Amino acid sequence: xxxxxxxxxxxxxxxxALRAAGYQVMGPTLRDGAIVYDEIHAVGDLPQGWGxxxxxxxxxxxxxxxxxxxxxxxxxxxxxxFLQLPRRPVWQAQKTGHSMQITAAVETVPAMAFLGVRxxxxxxIAAQDRVFVTDQYRNDSYSQRRAKLFTVAVNCTSAAATCxxxxxxxxxxVTLPCDLEMxxxxxxxxxxxxxxxxxxxxxxxxxxxxxxxxxxxxxxxxQDAVRRTAEQMAQGPRHFDSADLQALxxxxxxxxxxxxxxxxxxxxxxxxxxCPTCFCSTVEDTTDxxxxxxxxxxxxxxxxxxxFSYISGGAVRADTRSxxxxxxxxxxxxxxxxxxSSGCVGCGRCIAWCPVGIDITEEVQRIREAExx
Amino acid sequence: MTPAIYRIDSxxxxxxxxxxxxxxxESAGGARRCSAGQFNMLYAFGAGExxxxxxxxxxxxxxxxxxxxxxxxxxxxxxLNEGDSLGVRGPFGCGWPMDKVAGRQLLVVAGGLxxxxxxxxxxxxxxxxxxxxxxxxxxxxxxxQEMLYAAEVEQWSRALKxxxxxxxxxxxxxxxxxxxxxxxxxxxxxxxxxxxxxxxPEVMMRFCIQVLLAKGVATEAIYLSMExxxxxxxxxxxxxxxxxxxxxxxxxxxxxxxIRPWFDIRAL
Numbered sequence: 001x002x003x004x005x006x007x008x009x010x011x012x013x014x015x016x017a018l019r020a021a022g023y024q025v026m027g028p029t030l031r032d033g034a035i036v037y038d039e040i041h042a043v044g045d046l047p048q049g050w051g052x053x054x055x056x057x058x059x060x061x062x063x064x065x066x067x068x069x070x071x072x073x074x075x076x077x078x079x080x081x082f083l084q085l086p087r088r089p090v091w092q093a094q095k096t097g098h099s100m101q102i103t104a105a106v107e108t109v110p111a112m113a114f115l116g117v118r119x120x121x122x123x124x125i126a127a128q129d130r131v132f133v134t135d136q137y138r139n140d141s142y143s144q145r146r147a148k149l150f151t152v153a154v155n156c157t158s159a160a161a162t163c164x165x166x167x168x169x170x171x172x173x174v175t176l177p178c179d180l181e182m183x184x185x186x187x188x189x190x191x192x193x194x195x196x197x198x199x200x201x202x203x204x205x206x207x208x209x210x211x212x213x214x215x216x217x218x219x220x221x222x223q224d225a226v227r228r229t230a231e232q233m234a235q236g237p238r239h240f241d242s243a244d245l246q247a248l249x250x251x252x253x254x255x256x257x258x259x260x261x262x263x264x265x266x267x268x269x270x271x272x273x274x275c276p277t278c279f280c281s282t283v284e285d286t287t288d289x290x291x292x293x294x295x296x297x298x299x300x301x302x303x304x305x306x307x308f309s310y311i312s313g314g315a316v317r318a319d320t321r322s323x324x325x326x327x328x329x330x331x332x333x334x335x336x337x338x339x340x341s342s343g344c345v346g347c348g349r350c351i352a353w354c355p356v357g358i359d360i361t362e363e364v365q366r367i368r369e370a371e372x373x
Numbered sequence: 374m375t376p377a378i379y380r381i382d383s384x385x386x387x388x389x390x391x392x393x394x395x396x397x398x399e400s401a402g403g404a405r406r407c408s409a410g411q412f413n414m415l416y417a418f419g420a421g422e423x424x425x426x427x428x429x430x431x432x433x434x435x436x437x438x439x440x441x442x443x444x445x446x447x448x449x450x451x452x453l454n455e456g457d458s459l460g461v462r463g464p465f466g467c468g469w470p471m472d473k474v475a476g477r478q479l480l481v482v483a484g485g486l487x488x489x490x491x492x493x494x495x496x497x498x499x500x501x502x503x504x505x506x507x508x509x510x511x512x513x514x515x516x517x518q519e520m521l522y523a524a525e526v527e528q529w530s531r532a533l534k535x536x537x538x539x540x541x542x543x544x545x546x547x548x549x550x551x552x553x554x555x556x557x558x559x560x561x562x563x564x565x566x567x568x569x570x571x572x573x574p575e576v577m578m579r580f581c582i583q584v585l586l587a588k589g590v591a592t593e594a595i596y597l598s599m600e601x602x603x604x605x606x607x608x609x610x611x612x613x614x615x616x617x618x619x620x621x622x623x624x625x626x627x628x629x630x631x632i633r634p635w636f637d638i639r640a641l
Contacts, residue, residue: 280611
């Protein structure tokens, strides 16, 4: 497959080509002291020259000296907010005498292009696809958004300390299909993107860009950048062998480590909101003041809330111990039974955005140690 | 997925706070196949939706549901009268394995409202279908006034072996007093050939399973219906997760052999 070089000075041409093709371009931008995902109109919206410093319960922006556009790691947002909307109308109902009519909410679904999707995030989208598109039932809202999606994936050259994609086999190099794949390379004064088409739509966009053919040297520089990221993670404290996670957790439903994590966990649901694969939702039914018009809305929900498991007689998971156990065991074990993959992609969001600094990789280690005595 | 509009054809108050309704689609052509053990999501205007099991199989596109007041939505549903409308999504889930009944010694074990999803089984047996070798119904309730389908149970007891127990009785109660595990434990069971359909509060099912296993009934011969919070009924909302299972689509009826490791974990 032919690879091309796009000079960083021409990155805006990519954004404009996507916009001209009818896509609403979504990508990283600086807001509220973080790099978040929002609509991108021009290259100036991108967080050029910004990186981040992440640790347990910590996220800080950090200036970079190299002018990189994609020199940051996963932030508080994930792409799921564009595919599984945080809040959406489901239907409206109108009462007339003894009867009622129910009308499905009509959504205007935009064609979106995600700019700068990391490999871990492609895996997260694929995980949600298995819930909402290819499972027994299809979620129309998600499926329609997904079907129109164009993805510009970025080989990851900036891992945070919280990242552990190498442990979950989801990165840092792109390993799933996308429409365009790119690697940002900064070598001295040289700043370019190595680009590769992954679909007919992607090739079509490529044809509109001022590209030059990639040489051996371009390839080597790009590969080196990704390899360094993988090495950084492999040498970091969060690297672990995930091969036996499912069996480990299934053996340890009664581990004393659950009590320990429950002592610290606030049951605040932050991890589930930041997680790119967490898919739980609930519905709210309301009426207006006349009582004749009702609506149903769907919104994100979390297994950490008190009423999540409510049945007649009370909540099944009444304490934090059982809720944290449900969340972590679902991510790392039962997800395999349900959807044939891990529910964790190793992006580290739950670690950085936990207000008390609970680290899922540490909890795995704690369970392992408790088991081995 | 929007609900279809159904109208209440008939409504019977079983006992205060619990009613059984028969509902038909407002517009024709809405009839969908359903089986015993499955459930519908019933929508009360503006109040919300709740999962309610099939309490009868009409075969004509109408549904029968028994509703007990538990919260706001069931209260709103219970308040509806004949002629009122409600929304219906369904049917959902996996029902009782009726294909396994032929030639077996069938034990139907119900506790309280757990009789509701088992009623279509007994009705089918009364109508001569499924051809089990024998049938025993064990039905426990809190008090005599809280027995569902009282007149029908009386009829059933003339054709089938029916054992009823209540926790608290008044004078004039002809059945047994105590929990259902006692007569279940005393029943003669052909362990090679037994098949058990079990539904009731989780604690009641737990004790019944202990009794059945102690008698030598095989784990694969026991089927039970589980209850968990259900919002979407199609495996998307995540609420009904129970270990690796989504109760809404993998259940609510499970074979005990398949869920045994999960059944023993509390607060799962």
